[in-house]
Amino acid sequence: xxxxxLVGTRKGAFILTSDGKREQWDVKGPxxxxxxxxxxxxxxxxxxxxxxxxxxxxxxxxxxxxxxGGETWEQPGTPPGESATTEDGMPKxxxxxxxxxxxxxTGKPLTTHQWYDGTQHPWEFKRxxxxxxxLTDPDKVYAGVEDAALFHTTDGGKTWxxxxxxxxxxxAQWSPGAGGMCLHTILQDPTNVKxxxxxxxxxxxxxxxxxxxxxxxxxxxLKSEYIPDPAAEIGHCVHRIAFHPSRxxxxxxxxxxxxxxxxxxxxxxxxxxxxxxxxxxxxxxVHAHEPETxxxxxxxxxxxxxxxxxxxxxxxxxxxxNEWEPLTKGxxxxxxxxxxxxxxxxxxxxxxxxIYFGTTGGQVYVSSNGGDNWAPIVRDLPAVxxxxxxxxx
Amino acid sequence: xxxxxxxxHLRTLAHITSEVQLNVEGPATxxxxxxxxxxxxxxxKGTIRDHVTQQRRPYxxxxxxxxxxxxxxxxxxxxxxxxxxxxxxMIIGAIAGG
Numbered sequence: 001x002x003x004x005x006l007v008g009t010r011k012g013a014f015i016l017t018s019d020g021k022r023e024q025w026d027v028k029g030p031x032x033x034x035x036x037x038x039x040x041x042x043x044x045x046x047x048x049x050x051x052x053x054x055x056x057x058x059x060x061x062x063x064x065x066x067x068x069g070g071e072t073w074e075q076p077g078t079p080p081g082e083s084a085t086t087e088d089g090m091p092k093x094x095x096x097x098x099x100x101x102x103x104x105x106t107g108k109p110l111t112t113h114q115w116y117d118g119t120q121h122p123w124e125f126k127r128x129x130x131x132x133x134x135l136t137d138p139d140k141v142y143a144g145v146e147d148a149a150l151f152h153t154t155d156g157g158k159t160w161x162x163x164x165x166x167x168x169x170x171x172a173q174w175s176p177g178a179g180g181m182c183l184h185t186i187l188q189d190p191t192n193v194k195x196x197x198x199x200x201x202x203x204x205x206x207x208x209x210x211x212x213x214x215x216x217x218x219x220x221x222l223k224s225e226y227i228p229d230p231a232a233e234i235g236h237c238v239h240r241i242a243f244h245p246s247r248x249x250x251x252x253x254x255x256x257x258x259x260x261x262x263x264x265x266x267x268x269x270x271x272x273x274x275x276x277x278x279x280x281x282x283x284x285x286v287h288a289h290e291p292e293t294x295x296x297x298x299x300x301x302x303x304x305x306x307x308x309x310x311x312x313x314x315x316x317x318x319x320x321x322n323e324w325e326p327l328t329k330g331x332x333x334x335x336x337x338x339x340x341x342x343x344x345x346x347x348x349x350x351x352x353x354x355i356y357f358g359t360t361g362g363q364v365y366v367s368s369n370g371g372d373n374w375a376p377i378v379r380d381l382p383a384v385x386x387x388x389x390x391x392x393x
Numbered sequence: 394x395x396x397x398x399x400x401x402h403l404r405t406l407a408h409i410t411s412e413v414q415l416n417v418e419g420p421a422t423x424x425x426x427x428x429x430x431x432x433x434x435x436x437x438k439g440t441i442r443d444h445v446t447q448q449r450r451p452y453x454x455x456x457x458x459x460x461x462x463x464x465x466x467x468x469x470x471x472x473x474x475x476x477x478x479x480x481x482x483m484i485i486g487a488i489a490g491g
Contacts, residue, residue, distance in 0.1 A: 125445070
């Protein structure tokens with residue numbers, strides 16, 4: 001058995017590989033050096049197919065795709081050496097084209113959303129935050145973007161189309177927070193192909209049960225004291241949601257304050273922050289073999305964004321929340337002031353479950369025993385934006 | 394023949410290591426140059442001009458014969474020295490502070 005860890009950073013992507021012991025690591029990179037790689041993730045049905053979101057304030061969005069496990073890369077639709085035009089003479093290279101749907105055929109297309117001052121503001125594409133390859137088809141991928149919307153491709157990333165029903169749901173009310181307005185989490189229910197969950201910063205969580213045609217906000221039970229109506233249907237800053245594939249109706253959420261749990265597919269949430277030193281943070285993840293074992297990394301506050309007392313601690317609950325234990329062995333317990341971003345935690349599926357997370361200080365840590373002991377894989381990468389892991393046979 | 398100098402990141406995307414040479418009939422405008430460039434290097438679509446608005450990306454600047462022509466309209470006729478290949482048309486990534 002092998003593991004391949006895919007790391008997106010502020011200045012490129014890195015691929016870390018090891019055998020099942022997860023002690024010796026090969027570090028490859030940087031790929032796409034100098035570009036921000038918000039997310040890099042492999043297909044669950046073809047481990048050699050990997051997609052990466054490469055972005056730049058100068059040059060915009062580029063989608064990259066590998067079909068050989070990250071050895072070589074191409075922009076879908078324009079592989080090097082291939083004709084630059086299609087058979088009918090049309091130029092290729094639409095792989096980085098994300099255009100918000102405005103067609104009346106799809107219902108009620110939105111062209112504006114709420115701005116900071118309460119006025120309406122045009123929807124403007126900035127970048128892809130998250131790529132979620134399909135559970136069944138390596139050529140199908142979902143993309144969560146900023147300004148918040150959900151796109152998908154069915155041709156391996158050559159062309160992207162918006163799933164516009166999501167914005168029809170309540171998009172006109174969505175307003176960006178300090179970090180922008182991004183769709184950062186996409187969960188596919190493995191037991192029901194028509195059910196998807198997404199989470200949007202400063203808007204909340206949403207679910208479709210009909211393959212994306214219609215969506216509903218699933219934020220009942222959330223309370224956010226920083227918005228005018230703390231129990232509003234829209235406007236909660238959800239940082240991350242997660243579930244275990246064997247129990248996809250049980251959701252866990254790390255939001256802008258509070259760890260939450262839902263036992264009914266998000267229809268109602270309740271708080272499980274329990275004895276955590278801080279219920280603020282970004283990532284949340286579920287153990288590969290224990291659906292009631294979850295992990296969070298508390299951060300001191302929404303303005304300080306570093307571990308309490310400078311001690312980097314992962315907290316584990318084996319009871320689905322409320323009772324938490326700090327995991328410290330191998331992690332710095334003094335003078336540590338890094339952050340761990342929402343997409344920067346991942347879990348492998350080896351028999352003894354491995355946990356991985358990356359920090360804004362450029363460290364990537366691994367625990368090969370469910371979180372009991374930790375060790376750095378690398379220490380000096382650029383700030384880590386995302387971490388994903390593939391378990392390879 | 395028109396010579397185009399791209400910033401390093403765009404050369405990487407286009408899989409080239411030196412300047413681009415394009416054959417354009419008649420006097421070239423910015424619009425013609427970008428259209429031709431994207432036909433030959435479709436992977437650059439969206440990186441110089443925004444996909445939707447077709448406007449110059451804010452942090453990119455265009456230079457010809459030492460002159461900043463970033464704010465010229467896209468039907469701006471390029472100088473004869475650029476049109477003849479004597480001097481390059483340059484796309485520069487602007488210094489963005491920090």
